[in-house]
Amino acid sequence: MTSRATEGIPALELARRAVQLARRAGADQCDALVITGTESTVTVRLGQVEKLIEAGSIGLGLRVIQNGRTAICATSDLAPAALEAFAAQTVELANIAAPDQYAGLPEPSHFGSAADAAALGLYDERIEALSTEEKIAIAHTCETAALAADPRITNTDGATLSTRIGEIALVNSLGFEGSYPATSISLVAEAIADDADGKKRPGYWFSAERSLSRLADPAEVGRIAARRAVDQLGARKPTTTRVPVIFEPMMAVSLLGHLAACATGEALYRGATFLAGREGLPLASPHVTIVDDPLLPGRFGSRPFDGEGVATRRNTLVEAGIFRGFLFDCYTARRLGRATTGSAARGLETGPSPSSSNLVLQPGQLAPSALLADVRQGLYVTALMGAGFNPATGDYSRGAAGFWVEDGQIAYPVTEVNISGNLATMLADIDGVANDLAWFGASAAPTLRIRAMTVSGR
Known part of the structure; x- marks a missing residue:
């Protein structure tokens, strides 16, 4: 007080x-x-x-x-x-x-x-x-x-x-x-x-x-x-297989969080990111554009200046699949011979460090139902558990729940499964991005579909 x-x-x-x-x-x-x-x-x-x-x-x-x-x-x-x-x-x-x-x-x-x-x-x-x-x-x-x-x-x-x-x-x-x-x-x-x-x-x-x-x-x-x-009543495990995986918007936001943690100058100079050496190169599918924008009115991550007083600006991380670059504060920029991107976050007891602001995966043109329509068998993810992500390698493995998809329709609820892959491969295998952009705090994403991931069940 x-x-x-x-x-x-x-x-x-x-x-x-x-x-x-x-x-x-x-x-x-x-x-x-x-x-x-x-x-x-x-x-x-x-x-x-x-x-x-x-x-x-x-x-x-x-x-x-x-x-x-x-x-x-x-x-x-x-x-x-x-x-x-x-x-x-x-x-x-x-x-x-x-x-x-x-x-x-x-x-x-x-x-x-x-x-x-x-x-x-x-x-x-x-x-x-x-x-x-x-x-x-x-x-x-x-x-x-x-x-x-x-x-x-x-x-x-x-x-x-x-x-x-x-x-x-x-x-x-x-x-x-x-x-x-x-x-x-x-x-x-x-x-x-x-x-x-x-x-x-x-x-x-x-x-x-x-x-x-x-x-x-x-x-x-x-x-x-x-x-x-109620949708999870009667949930069961599917057999282990490799199928398309569809992420609802809130779950797609979690993928943005993993990527953003790897796209900082701090992760780069520490050698703790699978994105090192990828600037200017294809990373994701052409369907994918991801921006970090602290200048969006009324959003959680918006701010007129960053944690060091630097003017904030819109930064593009991924543009039509090409990885455009990292987020820097002044320290990491100096250390790597770069320029600050106005991305410093700050706490009372901690120094500045680069961080995302409003992170947005730009929506596509498809209706969400279109991402299910041509899936013969697949998983629609509505919950993720655990922290199975390695930022240095991009290896990804998390518990999941949601729905099994058969012949383009929701078949039954699914629980206690594990989905695994590598984030770089997952991004490259995004073959559909819907138009249902939804905000969750300081991040926004639409429904997206990954061509194939390993789903481990019974």
């Missing part, structure tokens, strides 16, 4: 003070990040309020760079005397750190501007105006719809509505200053159905947005969660 000593002081002013104090203590270069927030969480389960949490926070992260020696510290004690001591201690730590010739702040010519924040639609005053009663009502509507959707829904894990109203401010010693407010709202529901053999079949669905107007209808979120649970 904000202390009395900092009450009413804007986040940008706190960041300025930290930089001034660090410079006064002898810092060569420094930057300060302040993050403030008020969060609420409401969970309704079986018609009753099970959880109601409201909390506020403010924190400051300070990075000091002394002749290539870097120290990063964080604090929530922002009283004047405490902040002065904190800045001095951070400078002392930097003086004894190991030197790194690539450490440093961005060039001023790369700085972005917070003036662009308003156009990005990152703040919705309607979220701030929601009362506790209204939040409970939204969660209640969602869970009630899930329970009423089908008589086979016997239980739920509740419906949870979460909101956040906050501000981000960044100041550095080379003259950058920027701040912007941001809001978020999310709703998630999990419904449970009982199978004939006594197994519980859970199904969940969610919506997460920057603004209340974009949040999915609460009742529809509940109904979809219920349907996904």
Whole structure:
């Protein structure tokens, strides 16, 4: 919570003070990040309020760079005397750190501007105006719809509505200053159905947005969660085989996450990516174009400047199957002789590192049903489990559930199978991309089909 000593002081002013104090203590270069927030969480389960949490926070992260020696510290004690001591201690730590010739702040010519924040639609005053009663009502509507959707829904894990109203401010010693407010709202529901053999079949669905107007209808979120649970009743294992695999949009998003983790300058200089040496070469099928765009209005990953104050921009990772390049922050760019792509992410206690913002697999022209129509036998994936992905080699193996496809139609639900392959081969074997682009947080993808993967069952 904000202390009395900092009450009413804007986040940008706190960041300025930290930089001034660090410079006064002898810092060569420094930057300060302040993050403030008020969060609420409401969970309704079986018609009753099970959880109601409201909390506020403010924190400051300070990075000091002394002749290539870097120290990063964080604090929530922002009283004047405490902040002065904190800045001095951070400078002392930097003086004894190991030197790194690539450490440093961005060039001023790369700085972005917070003036662009308003156009990005990152703040919705309607979220701030929601009362506790209204939040409970939204969660209640969602869970009630899930329970009423089908008589086979016997239980739920509740419906949870979460909101956040906050501000981000960044100041550095080379003259950058920027701040912007941001809001978020999310709703998630999990419904449970009982199978004939006594197994519980859970199904969940969610919506997460920057603004209340974009949040999915609460009742529809509940109904979809219920349907996904009921659809898994009677699920069984197919025999082990090699067949086409179709990923629904939410599962296709998970493939984007694997690729993005490999397409960073950090992964490249550490030798921890299968994408090394592939820039400018075919990687995926011509159906595949993937962009990282922090300038999309109202989206979770949007931001006017990155974690170092660099202007953000749209970056194309894959264009019509060709791998166009990696995402860089200033450090990884210097280390590899490249230029920053404005892709630095930052936490209070961690330094900048390259990361994706809004990651989008561009939709195709086909209806989702067209991807099933010519499949004689195949798997339609609606759930993935485990973390079986090796970024250095691209090897992929994950537990899955969904539906078996026969003669172009959904035949029966499938559970406890494993799908395996190599991400590079999987991307190259995408032979269909649908037109049903759907957003899940900061990522979006349509339904896609991979020509063949190994499906391990019984």
